[in-house]
Amino acid sequence: MEIGEPAEQKGYFDSAGRQAAVLSSLPLLGTYFSRGFREKLREPDGGIARSGEASQPEGLEQALAGLRLRAALAAGNKLAEILEPVRDRPNFRYTVERRESVGSLSGKLDVTRWLARKREIQVPESYPVLRVERSSRTPENLLAAYSLLWMILEVEESYAGSAAPTNSREGKAVADLLERLEHLMMSANLADHRAELSIIGTQEWAWEVLEEVESRISAGRVGGREAYESLINWIRRTMSSTPALEYGDAEWLFYDSSFDSTLFELWCLVMLGDTISEALGQERQVPDMRTSSQVPSYRWISAGSEITIRFQYNLSNTASGGKVAWQRKGSKLGGRPDLTAVVRPAESAGAVEHSSSVVYIDPKLRKRDRVPTEEIYKMLGYFLNSGAGLAGLGVILFYTPHITPQPVYEFTSEEGGRVLAIGLDPERPDENKAGLMSLAGLILQQAELP
Incomplete structure (x- = not known):
């Protein structure tokens, strides 16, 4: 049993940002639309x-x-x-159908069938005929x-x-x-x-x-x-494997703001996956969304390391010793960072090991004019409860359509801990590159990759 987290106040996309996030996230639906x-x-x-x-x-x-x-x-x-x-x-076409006319000849006589029949008296008489009929097939x-x-x-x-x-x-x-x-x-x-x-x-x-x-x-x-x-x-x-919408197809989009927070999380997942694939020089991955939620959304093997990204992975799965530190009357104080990156030696398949490096990533659809302090303190709470402490690694992704250039804030501890706070806007993909590369770099550094 776990103690749930309280619901947070959700942020909202601008109209253009929402449409851009939808278009970028649609590849995730390919496994449904290609059947x-x-x-x-x-x-x-x-x-x-x-x-x-x-x-x-x-x-x-x-x-x-x-x-x-x-x-x-x-x-x-x-x-x-x-x-x-x-x-x-x-639309229709005309076809010639073989029919029987009983009692009288109604239609064009099918002479070939008529001559092939044995001449027997039938009451009433039946005539093979050819009829031109309109077909919708x-x-x-x-x-x-x-x-x-x-x-x-x-x-x-x-x-x-x-x-x-x-x-x-x-x-x-x-x-x-x-x-x-x-x-x-x-x-x-x-x-x-x-x-x-x-x-x-x-x-x-x-x-x-x-x-x-x-x-x-x-x-x-x-x-x-x-x-x-x-x-x-x-x-x-x-x-198709990637259902396509284009800019200008706003009438295709059925959206209200209630889904915006989840949409931002999905968009961040896709952007992170694409950025790591590009950094590793590997082909873009499209996760099969019909698999179990326990299966990583993304998985790469490079230079002897396995790198995985999971969506809303329970904190206890990456906590030191496999259990969180805080509880109340036997109930664990759980948590689910929106995205969790795990880096480990490629040969150590199976459960997350204590020696693995973990980076917690929390996209939050809230506009901020400055450092997102509240979200950073929540990340520090993840570090404490998971046992990572002052050596924890985490990233906050927040929505900044109103800031140019996109901000990247960094906090460090003497014990090697790092927290990045990165501003992103789906409508401005070129301006997002620096922040996304900083995020991908933090993850790849744990595998000692460039």
Whole structure:
């Protein structure tokens, strides 16, 4: 049992800062958005526990659930706008179907089948005929129906994972969007394909059909081409390993300020991961967000050292001797730094060892005109409770859209302890580089890396 920390007053992004943070954090969603409809049916929870289950998501999974839901709401509303013209002006093609006309000849006689039959008196007489019928089973309509079914399932999955109440703003937005998408799915040119797509609708199939539709559009064989061109663009930008939004797509973003604090933490995680990868000369990593929260979000091996970054890792996991110093009536005074970097010899896989170097990192979405003293004292509390004491290593990341250049404050102790306080702004990536490199440098120095 642990004693929880009191809820903190949350800060808020400026509008431009929020959008920049969203765009930078979207790669974290790639493991959700790169699955096809059939694959999603086979993994109905998408790796996130649904509301009401015994095991609810926590840590990074819980934070990602909120971002995933908002991305799904944004993409779903955009898809509905694209497909409403398709519903109003459905695409179709004519096919020749073999039918039987009973009692009288109604249609063109299928002479080949008629001559092949044994001549027997039938009452009433039945005639094989060929009929030209209009069919909605075009590659374009299959692709549109696939996109709708995929989006409906993504909204349902992400909403279940987020555990947002039904009467919350997100819950109401989900209900409105699902009603809109299901209404589109009921249109005559799309509804008949639901069962078929649950069997054939893989990601590989979707991309093959998309290329076929592009070829048909180029050949002038598709009516209402503008809507289908928009659909193709939506699919390429949304159903990919990195769902893409661009500046100017503000209408895609479903956001209120309640998620800003978590968004800042996710953005800091991505920026730190990218900065360390660049410093080590290694490829950029994209964590699989469907794995257990106990698995590191990032992991590098370099020069005989293992470097890991974990999201909201319990303080007791890195405390000296595996336990925190303070407790009350047998209950541990716990804590979860938002990010924890651990450096150890690469061969020492397993639990964090006493000889490992640990850097605690706390992003705080609060605007500060000067040194964030309150947050620094909280970091010193982590040092005391974990047993690191005056030799502890920690970093505070805070939001500074109003300060140029971005500040970097450093505090040291005679015992080798260091605390950095670094100002960051998602809207100004170039100005963030110096502070992020200072943070990455503090971590890499523990592995005696440059």
